[in-house]
Amino acid sequence: MGDYILRRLIYTLITIFAVASILFIVFRMLPGEATLQVISPAMDEAVQERMRAAFGLDQPLWQQYFIYLKNLVTLEWGRSFVSAQEVTDILSYRFWNTILLMAAGMCLTLVLGIGFGIIMAWKRNSALDIGGTVISLIFQAAPPFITGLLLLIVLSYRLGIFPTGGMYPPGMRPEGLLELLVMPEFWHRIVLPTITVGAYYISTPMLIMRDSMLEVLGSDFIELAKAKGLKPSRVMLRHAARNALLGVVTIASIMVGFAVGGQVVVESLFSWPGMGQLMVESAAAHDYPVAQGTFLTLAILVISLNFLTDVAYCYLDPRIKISSTGLT
Amino acid sequence: MDSKTDLSRRRFLKQAGAVSAAGAVGGLSGYAGFAHAAGKPVESMNLLTANASFDPVRPEMGRLITQACQSIGWDVKLAAEDYNLGIGKVFKEKDFDMFIVRWTGRANRIDPETFISMMHSRDGSYNKWGYDNARVNELAKAQQVTMNPDKRRELVHEAQAVLFDDVATCPIVYPSMTNAYREDRLDGLVPMMGEGIGSFWSDMNVSTRSGDGYVRTGQTSPLKNLNPVSATDSNEFKELRMIYDRLIQVGPDGSIVPWAAKSVTAVDDTTVDIVLRDGMKWHDGKPVTIEDVKFTFEYCTKWKAPFFISSLEKFASMEITGSNSMRILLSEPHAPLMNNFFAQIFILPKHIWQDIPEKAQVDDVLNFANENPVGSGPFRFDYWDRGKELKVSANADHFQPPKCAGIIRITYGSHDAMAAAIETGECDRTRYILKPALVQDLDKIAGVAGRGYASHGMYGFMFNHLRGPLQDRAFREAIDLLIPRDVIRDVVMAGFATNGGSVIAPANEFWHNPAVAGRSHNVKKAKDVLAAAGYSWDGDGKLHYPG
Numbered sequence: 076m077g078d079y080i081l082r083r084l085i086y087t088l089i090t091i092f093a094v095a096s097i098l099f100i101v102f103r104m105l106p107g108e109a110t111l112q113v114i115s116p117a118m119d120e121a122v123q124e125r126m127r128a129a130f131g132l133d134q135p136l137w138q139q140y141f142i143y144l145k146n147l148v149t150l151e152w153g154r155s156f157v158s159a160q161e162v163t164d165i166l167s168y169r170f171w172n173t174i175l176l177m178a179a180g181m182c183l184t185l186v187l188g189i190g191f192g193i194i195m196a197w198k199r200n201s202a203l204d205i206g207g208t209v210i211s212l213i214f215q216a217a218p219p220f221i222t223g224l225l226l227l228i229v230l231s232y233r234l235g236i237f238p239t240g241g242m243y244p245p246g247m248r249p250e251g252l253l254e255l256l257v258m259p260e261f262w263h264r265i266v267l268p269t270i271t272v273g274a275y276y277i278s279t280p281m282l283i284m285r286d287s288m289l290e291v292l293g294s295d296f297i298e299l300a301k302a303k304g305l306k307p308s309r310v311m312l313r314h315a316a317r318n319a320l321l322g323v324v325t326i327a328s329i330m331v332g333f334a335v336g337g338q339v340v341v342e343s344l345f346s347w348p349g350m351g352q353l354m355v356e357s358a359a360a361h362d363y364p365v366a367q368g369t370f371l372t373l374a375i376l377v378i379s380l381n382f383l384t385d386v387a388y389c390y391l392d393p394r395i396k397i398s399s400t401g402l403t
Numbered sequence: 404m405d406s407k408t409d410l411s412r413r414r415f416l417k418q419a420g421a422v423s424a425a426g427a428v429g430g431l432s433g434y435a436g437f438a439h440a441a442g443k444p445v446e447s448m449n450l451l452t453a454n455a456s457f458d459p460v461r462p463e464m465g466r467l468i469t470q471a472c473q474s475i476g477w478d479v480k481l482a483a484e485d486y487n488l489g490i491g492k493v494f495k496e497k498d499f500d501m502f503i504v505r506w507t508g509r510a511n512r513i514d515p516e517t518f519i520s521m522m523h524s525r526d527g528s529y530n531k532w533g534y535d536n537a538r539v540n541e542l543a544k545a546q547q548v549t550m551n552p553d554k555r556r557e558l559v560h561e562a563q564a565v566l567f568d569d570v571a572t573c574p575i576v577y578p579s580m581t582n583a584y585r586e587d588r589l590d591g592l593v594p595m596m597g598e599g600i601g602s603f604w605s606d607m608n609v610s611t612r613s614g615d616g617y618v619r620t621g622q623t624s625p626l627k628n629l630n631p632v633s634a635t636d637s638n639e640f641k642e643l644r645m646i647y648d649r650l651i652q653v654g655p656d657g658s659i660v661p662w663a664a665k666s667v668t669a670v671d672d673t674t675v676d677i678v679l680r681d682g683m684k685w686h687d688g689k690p691v692t693i694e695d696v697k698f699t700f701e702y703c704t705k706w707k708a709p710f711f712i713s714s715l716e717k718f719a720s721m722e723i724t725g726s727n728s729m730r731i732l733l734s735e736p737h738a739p740l741m742n743n744f745f746a747q748i749f750i751l752p753k754h755i756w757q758d759i760p761e762k763a764q765v766d767d768v769l770n771f772a773n774e775n776p777v778g779s780g781p782f783r784f785d786y787w788d789r790g791k792e793l794k795v796s797a798n799a800d801h802f803q804p805p806k807c808a809g810i811i812r813i814t815y816g817s818h819d820a821m822a823a824a825i826e827t828g829e830c831d832r833t834r835y836i837l838k839p840a841l842v843q844d845l846d847k848i849a850g851v852a853g854r855g856y857a858s859h860g861m862y863g864f865m866f867n868h869l870r871g872p873l874q875d876r877a878f879r880e881a882i883d884l885l886i887p888r889d890v891i892r893d894v895v896m897a898g899f900a901t902n903g904g905s906v907i908a909p910a911n912e913f914w915h916n917p918a919v920a921g922r923s924h925n926v927k928k929a930k931d932v933l934a935a936a937g938y939s940w941d942g943d944g945k946l947h948y949p950g
Contacts, residue, residue: 126769154770155772158627158628158789159630159769159770159772160772160789165789231823239820239824240820245829245830246792248786248788248794361487
């Protein structure tokens with residue numbers, strides 16, 4: 076077991092290193108020049124040269140690469156080319172905004188997904204089962220910007236029930252997380268993006284729960300429970316659902332990773348100041364330090380979650396054995 | 404005025420007329436680069452514009468102009484690209500044929516320096532298009548060193564006439580600054596030339612009828628930074644000028660008005676005296692002194708502040724002459740200094756900036772974030788959420804306190820989102836350009852006003868003067884005659900524009916030469932101009948070089 080975890084850890088670190096290197100290359104391959112964003116091309120060539128030197132862009136690429144790697148390890152992620160703020164400061168603020176949105180979306184997804192999955196399996200082949208499957212697949216097939224736009228058009232622009240975006244009303248920035256969480260305007264604003272995230276991801280836990288439930292419902296111990304004369308609701312929730320939940324629990328961590336990385340569209344649509352919006356802004360602005368930091372943070376998060384899932388598998392499901400090469 | 408630079412209008416007109424006539428009669432004789440192309444079809448060329456997501460108007464203009472060029476047998480293709488890529492192609496790589504650009508009406512472009520010298524003199528920093536006209540070079544330099552405004556205006560008028568006659572650049576239209584605002588909530592907005600109601604004078608004079616007194620101001624481009632030394636963009640200047648005072652300001656009509664300085668006086672062509680206003684205080688309570696002003700100049704020189712360094716290099720020396728006054732000696736006269744330097748530079752508190760960048764743990768002031776700016780301006784900094792909003796509150800201790808409680812600058816993801824926010828009342832006014840079609844729509848909503856305000860900016864059609872037929876004045880004149888300005892004005896710009904002519908717009912009344920009337924769309928005349936210059940058409944209607 077210890078060997079296996081160590082080996083997985085080494086693979087994880089190699090993957091992160093590879094991602095970091097790819098990011099470095101990809102951003103420098105982007106057409107256009109970083110300095111154009113922050114300095115007018117009409118400025119003196121000497122001034123532009125000075126700007127490049129201040130950013131460290133005057134050094135050879137290989138040298139920039141080694142500085143970049145060294146800074147990654149020492150957690151000195153540099154300063155934004157555009158605002159000169161420290162990348163780690165920008166990321167820490169944006170990261171939690173994304174986590175808040177993702178957490179709300181995932182709660183909605185899991186609670187409703189699991190709940191509907193249970194009911195759909197219990198009422199197999201009913202209108203609810205078929206309708207639920209079709210609707211969830213439609214939501215999954217529809218890109219979040221379609222769902223989000225429709226919600227915005229109907230509930231914000233037409234009916235005026237929800238604000239169009241942002242995390243809090245203009246001019247009311249809260250001091251700290253607690254103040255944000257007790258702000259009614261925040262909860263008002265998180266509804267639409269949460270529904271958008273939830274609608275997109277709900278089919279996964281719902282259908283997995285439904286399938287696991289169907290499998291469990293065919294088991295002997297369920298027949299026995301029914302034969303004992305237990306109430307159907309008790310059989311469904313206490314006996315069947317609890318056993319069917321394992322499949323959803325294992326997929327949830329992977330889903331969370333993807334959900335964090337997949338907030339780009341939702342955040343842009345609802346002007347949510349999170350990592351996704353930061354990704355778009357910084358990539359468009361050729362703000363290499365911030366763009367690299369954003370992508371790398373998300374990559375580390377997703378890769379680490381995968382690592383933790385792999386490790387958790389060993390403990391959660393004793394039926395899984397570990398061979399010399401890993402899981403079997 | 405220097406006799407060498409005293410170029411009379413009559414003398415110019417004689418010369419310009421002679422150049423024109425020679426061009427018409429001699430055809431391409433002056434363009435040695437054409438010898439190899441004589442009689443061949445005119446090569447296909449690209450017209451570069453920004454894409455519709457950056458500016459919905461430019462590709463539409465480009466499409467109309469390429470169609471017009473194709474109608475006379477010349478193949479022109481439209482290339483609508485990412486704005487920054489396009490800018491890179493023009494200004495860095497100089498790899499383009501023709502492009503359309505919007506020269507926005509920034510306050511520093513009211514001075515003719517940008518449109519005459521920077522864009523059209525041989526050594527002008529914007530001139531990446533190889534335009535080189537001896538006459539223009541002479542006039543551009545002469546207007547720079549002529550401190551008397553009326554004499555300088557004569558030179559600028561002449562330069563406009565030469566540029567128009569030589570078809571150096573084709574101003575397509577002069578777009579209005581299109582803004583929208585909640586007229587049911589705001590009073591006292593003061594439009595400014597080129598900036599509309601997003602102006603500093605609006606910030607100072609606007610008041611709200613209800614609510615918390617803050618004016619919610621929308622813009623689609625995010626604020627990049629708050630460092631007054633590194634900022635070069637009008638986007639940042641518009642916010643920094645609320646927090647930091649300037650010595651003088653450009654007034655709503657483009658004239659200079661005193662601000663933190665009681666006076667900035669050109670004693671002679673190379674001597675400037677500054678007298679600072681009494682009793683000013685920094686936002687942290689310390690007094691603003693003439694020492695701070697001198698420090699600002701020295702600091703920006705030392706750190707080569709990108710926007711200001713070219714002006715500061717004209718400073719030969721400076722000395723404090725009294726408790727609130729100083730004198731600057733220039734190495735040579737420089738007329739744009741008032742508008743483009745003294746009315747732009749932000750006065751820095753010495754007690755804070757003398758320790759930057761050392762105490763900020765950065766090696767260069769350009770890498771300093773200035774996250775908590777302390778100025779002496781009419782608004783105090785509250786907070787800035789990068790990419791989202793900036794909040795500043797009125798400074799009641801200022802010598803001219805604002806009439807509102809403060810300004811909240813909100814970044815919207817798109818023009819449509821900003822228009823929706825105006826409609827719902829979340830946003831009170833726009834700071835910058837709003838798509839003309841949206842302005843029209845918003846104006847129909849009760850409580851909202853959508854307006855266009857006169858601007859000295861222009862949509863310019865720029866030539867690469869070093870390429871193919873674009874080297875030929877007659878060819879350029881034909882293109883100018885092909886631009887369907889009326890359609891662009893009425894349809895593409897939804898009426899929020901006037902037709903282009905001179906490189907200095909009529910809104911810039913003092914500098915504009917009213918004698919320069921634009922060319923009207925006239926396909927027949929364009930063909931006549933080409934035919935007179937020796938161009939011809941083959942059986943398929945394709946345009947051929949003379950010869």
